[in-house]
Amino acid sequence: xxxxxxxxxxxxxxxxxxxxxxxxxxxxxxxxxxxxxxxxxxxxxxxxxxxxxxxxxxxxxxxxxxxxxxxxxxxxxxxxxxxxxxxxxxxxxxxxxxxxxxxxxxxxxxxxxxxxxxxxxxxxxxxxxxxxxxxxxxxxxxxxxxxxxxxxxxxxxxxxxxxxxxxxxxxxxxxxxxxxxxxxxxxxxxxxxxxxxxxxxxxxxxxxxxxxxxxxxxxxxxxxxxxxxxxxxxxxxxxxxxxxxxxxxxxxxxxxxxxxxxxxxxxxxxxxxxxxxxxxxxxxxxxxxxxxxxxxxxxxxxxxxxxxxxxxxxxxxxxx
Amino acid sequence: xxxxxxxxxxxxxxxxxxxxxxxxxxxxxxxxxxxxxxxxxxxxxxxxxxxxxxxxxxxxxxxxxxxxxxxxxxxxxxxxxxxxxxxxxxxxxxxxxxxxxxxxxxxxxxxxxxxxxxxxxxxxxxxxxxxxxxxxxxxxxxxxxxxxxxxxxxxxxxxxxxxxxxxxxxxxxxxxxxxxxxxxxxxxxxxxxxxxxxxxxxxxxxxxxxxxxxxxxxxxxxxxxxxxxxxxxxxxxxxxxxxxxxxxx
Ligand SMILES: Cc1cc2nc3c(=O)[nH]c(=O)nc-3n(C[C@H](O)[C@H](O)[C@H](O)COP(=O)(O)OP(=O)(O)OC[C@H]3O[C@@H](n4cnc5c(N)ncnc54)[C@H](O)[C@@H]3O)c2cc1C
Ligand SMILES: Nc1ncnc2c1ncn2[C@@H]1O[C@H](COP(=O)(O)O)[C@@H](O)[C@H]1O
Numbered sequence: 110x111x112x113x114x115x116x117x118x119x120x121x122x123x124x125x126x127x128x129x130x131x132x133x134x135x136x137x138x139x140x141x142x143x144x145x146x147x148x149x150x151x152x153x154x155x156x157x158x159x160x161x162x163x164x165x166x167x168x169x170x171x172x173x174x175x176x177x178x179x180x181x182x183x184x185x186x187x188x189x190x191x192x193x194x195x196x197x198x199x200x201x202x203x204x205x206x207x208x209x210x211x212x213x214x215x216x217x218x219x220x221x222x223x224x225x226x227x228x229x230x231x232x233x234x235x236x237x238x239x240x241x242x243x244x245x246x247x248x249x250x251x252x253x254x255x256x257x258x259x260x261x262x263x264x265x266x267x268x269x270x271x272x273x274x275x276x277x278x279x280x281x282x283x284x285x286x287x288x289x290x291x292x293x294x295x296x297x298x299x300x301x302x303x304x305x306x307x308x309x310x311x312x313x314x315x316x317x318x319x320x321x322x323x324x325x326x327x328x329x330x331x332x333x334x335x336x337x338x339x340x341x342x343x344x345x346x347x348x349x350x351x352x353x354x355x356x357x358x359x360x361x362x363x364x365x366x367x368x369x370x371x372x373x374x375x376x377x378x379x380x381x382x383x384x385x386x387x388x389x390x391x392x393x394x395x396x397x398x399x400x401x402x403x404x405x406x407x408x409x410x411x412x413x414x415x416x417x418x419x420x421x422x423x424x425x426x427x428x429x
Numbered sequence: 430x431x432x433x434x435x436x437x438x439x440x441x442x443x444x445x446x447x448x449x450x451x452x453x454x455x456x457x458x459x460x461x462x463x464x465x466x467x468x469x470x471x472x473x474x475x476x477x478x479x480x481x482x483x484x485x486x487x488x489x490x491x492x493x494x495x496x497x498x499x500x501x502x503x504x505x506x507x508x509x510x511x512x513x514x515x516x517x518x519x520x521x522x523x524x525x526x527x528x529x530x531x532x533x534x535x536x537x538x539x540x541x542x543x544x545x546x547x548x549x550x551x552x553x554x555x556x557x558x559x560x561x562x563x564x565x566x567x568x569x570x571x572x573x574x575x576x577x578x579x580x581x582x583x584x585x586x587x588x589x590x591x592x593x594x595x596x597x598x599x600x601x602x603x604x605x606x607x608x609x610x611x612x613x614x615x616x617x618x619x620x621x622x623x624x625x626x627x628x629x630x631x632x633x634x635x636x637x638x639x640x641x642x643x644x645x646x647x648x649x650x651x652x653x654x655x656x657x658x659x660x661x662x663x664x665x666x667x668x669x670x671x672x673x674x675x676x677x678x
Contacts, residue, residue, distance in 0.1 A: 119590075178595065179558065180567050202588040206570050209523075209555035210562035218524045218643040221553045231647060236552055240446040241455050242652055245644040283601075284567035287583060287594040300589075304677070329678075337607060347573065347587045347608060354467075354547060354607065356589070362677040373442070379655055383675045385667065391660075400658035400675065403667055410664060417668040421678065 110139025110229065113167075113189065115182075115198040115208075116157050120147045120175065123156040125301050126199035128263035131160050133256045134197050135264070136226040140164040142193075143270075146185055146277075148175035158270040165270050171277035176286040182207035184280025187214045190251060200255035200357075201300075208255050217249035222357075224260045238353040238376040258300065259359035259380055292346055299332045299349065304362045307334030307351060307378070310342065311367025311389075311407060318344040321411045322366065327426040328418055334358065334378070336368045352377035367407050370395025387411075430540035430580075431486045432475040435530055436468035436504055438497040439550040452648040464500040467545025469507075470605040473612040474575060475543050476508035483577040486510050488537060492529055494518050498628060505623035506615030512628040515636060523551070525640050527559035532636040534564060539600065540580065546571050546604040557604035567597040573608040 112134040117124040127143065134141045141162055145154040146169045154168040167189070173181045186207070190196060196211060198204035200222045212219035224242070225233040232254060233244045299305065306329065308322040318339070326333045334356075335349040351358055353376035363381035368374060370386070370393055378384070379398055386399035389406050396402040403410060419425055440446065441461040449456050464472075478484040489504040490513040491497040501512035515529055534542060547554040561568040569575070569584025573592065576583040580599040585592055587606045615623070633640060661667045672678045 176593070179561075179570070183562055202571065202586075205554050206558065206568075209558035210568075212555070213524060213527060213559035213562040216524070218522050219553070219555050219559075220644075221555060227647075234552075235652070236649075237440070237446040237455060237550060238552065239652055241448050241649050243649045244647040246647055248643050248645065283565075283598040284569075285596045287596050289588075289591065289593045291591040341608065346591060347606075348589060348591050353549070353552065362671065362675075372445070383671070383677050384655075384658075385671070396660070397657045398655045401667055401670055402658065402660045403662075403664070404660060413664040414667070417664045418678075421668055421672060423678070 110137065111193045112137050112139060112141045112195045112197060113193040114141060114143045115186065115196070115204070116143050116145045116153065117199050117201055117203060118145065118147060118150060118153040120150045120153065123153045125263055126201055126258045127157065128160055129258040129261040130197050130199045130256045131162060131264040132261045133223065133226055134195070135162050137195055137229055139194070142167060144169065144186070144189065146174045146177060146182060148172055154272045158272050159266040159268050161265040161268045163268055163270040166272045167275045168272050169275045169277050173279070173281050174277055177203055177207065178281055178284050178286060179207040179210050180284045181277070181281025183210040183214060185277050186211045189275065190215055193251070195252040195254070197254050197256055200257050204255045208253060212253040215251055215253065217251055217253050218247065220245070220247060220252065220254035222257045223254045224257045238372050239379065240372065257357060259357055292348055296326060297330070297332045299334060299351070299356050299358055302332035302358070302360050304329045304331035305334045305358055305360045306331045306364045306366065307336070307368060308339055308344070308366050309336040309368030310338035312339060312344055315344045321407070324425065325411055325415060328415060328423050336374050365395055366411070368395055369393050370398065430484050431488060431537060432478060432484045433534060433537055433539040433542045434468070434471045434475045434487060434489045434504065434509065435542070435544050436472065436489050436491050436500055437465045437545070437548045438462055438491060438493045438500045439465045439548055442466055442549055448649055448651045452650055454646070454649050462496070464503055465545050465548050467547060467605050469612040470607070470609050471543040471545055472504045472507050472509060473610045474605060477610065478577065479508070488513065488539070490515065490530070490533055492517060492521055492526055501628055502623050503615060505626045505628070506620045507613060508619070511626060514628065514630045515633055516630055517633050519640060521640060522642050522644060523553045523556040524559060524643065525638065526556050527563055528638045529633065529636045530560050531563045532638060541582065541599065541601055541603065543603045543605060546606055557602050561602040566600055566602050568602040568604070569595055569597055570604040571606040572603050573606050575603055575609070
């Protein structure tokens with residue numbers, strides 16, 4: 110058995126999602142290799158070589174791979190698949206984009222968002238917004254899966270695998286990168302954060318989001334999350350949406366403020382260790398899954414909470 | 430230019446899903462079924478393109494039971510021109526859906542196929558990408574904006590760090606994200622008109638695809654239950670509990 114893990118990175122930095130996917134790969138048994146596809150991502154390949162339990166790193170360097178567009182990734186990965194019994198990528202926006210192309214080309218069904226590996230051919234994944242967990246046995250000779258990283262621990266970094274170059278032979282010419290608008294922030298990334306402060310429709314404006322949710326997050330060193338309603342209304346950008354169709358998170362502490370707790374939102378955060386809900390409606394469904402609920406008006410509660418946190422050593426940060 | 434929009438009949442997003450006690454699946458008896466919300470967004474986008482003159486015809490297609498005609502009629506009422514039902518009572522996996530759609534694309538020759546990014550029942554998020562690969566077409570997934578540029582497309586995509594824009598040579602595949610548009614409600618006159626629009630019914634065999642399911646369901650279980658905790662009265666009590674009881678501060 111040999112497993113290929115496709116690394117998540119931005120050409121500069123290897124993302125933790127990769128380490129978690131390596132853990133999942135290890136549970137399948139056999140050798141684990143990592144593919145780093147990018148442009149000028151040598152440092153990423155070196156970092157990947159340090160992940161525990163990795164046999165070797167394949168490094169593909171080409172202009173066409175800079176943004177890991179799906180068409181180029183398909184062209185790169187499909188020929189490499191001959192040498193592997195399973196191909197895994199994290200279930201990130203990037204993995205979700207190219208992996209089904211790889212699966213279709215190999216004529217296999219992709220296993221999406223795998224949360225548990227029960228055996229070499231048996232996998233569990235959430236369906237219906239996490240309201241059910243389906244365990245399936247795959248009859249495909251090769252497995253193609255995306256891995257939900259919140260349920261696997263990150264592999265360590267004490268290895269020293271070799272790095273080998275692989276060629277990109279072209280094939281992704283029908284699509285090209287035009288531009289990106291990426292959020293720049295000093296806050297932790299949502300999917301890796303220990304604490305998340307999340308705001309909903311009740312914030313009522315982007316101004317309030319900035320004046321209330323963000324300072325509270327900064328005081329706690331937390332990432333900022335949001336409900337779909339808050340994103341749709343433009344209070345904050347799309348990459349902050351938590352839920353069935355947004356990001357799935359599982360921090361130590363998730364504070365949901367002015368969020369009702371629709372199943373689509375819960376699907377993205379109910380594996381958090383501790384959930385706090387602040388809502389003025391004591392019947393709000395979010396309270397049914399919250400460890401600590403506080404009923405009241407967020408506009409009054411947030412400033413109070415900030416004061417209380419300051420008393421226990423979380424100093425308020427000056428606005429950026 | 431013709432736009433093809435695959436739409437799926439799924440359990441309504443407001444329904445509380447229940448797992449069957451024998452763990453063979455979820456209970457779909459007598460529950461409200463609807464068009465997958467991401468497919469509604471796809472239909473809306475295609476209809477807007479036709480209204481703006483950048484598309485001539487919008488064809489919707491569903492692979493599913495006889496009753497999926499309801500969702501196709503809804504799409505027609507929203508403004509689609511013509512519908513195709515590929516009738517089956519089997520569960521069709523995304524790979525087979527993609528193969529069936531490929532055969533329909535080859536017959537219809539659209540310049541663009543717009544799908545939902547994900548069906549809210551299986552949460553697979555893969556059919557559009559698979560169809561793109563099988564056709565050898567480029568894709569713009571998780572779209573929040575689609576612009577036509579001659580025979581080509583510029584698609585803005587929602588990605589983990591923000592937004593990305595890609596250029597695609599047509600014909601191409603787009604999958605919709607939530608912010609692409611807000612689907613219209615069909616008006617009563619349009620619902621009446623939709624009843625007269627063409628809806629062809631065919632069998633899977635007519636598409637030349639032989640179903641080959643790859644996944645055997647071992648079981649469908651309830652997710653781990655999370656119990657409600659306690660209500661606290663003040664922010665001071667909250668902070669104290671988070672610090673001493675929960676140990677997360
Ligand atoms: C296909 C599809 C996909 C979806 N995907 C997602 C997803 O990924 N993530 C997601 O979050 N949603 C998703 N949704 C939307 C989801 O169904 C809900 O509509 C959404 O989560 C509601 O957001 P909200 O809780 O912020 O707003 P609301 O439901 O309007 O809740 C606002 C809450 O704020 C409270 N409130 C109001 N004023 C105050 C105040 N002053 N102080 C304290 N509390 C106050 C109210 O009591 C209420 O509970 C999806 C929906 C569909 C159809
Ligand atoms: N049975 C089906 N009939 C028509 N379209 C489908 C079907 N299944 C999936 N699709 C399309 O593929 C999209 C993504 O579905 P999925 O890959 O299952 O999450 C849906 O939003 C539809 O546009």
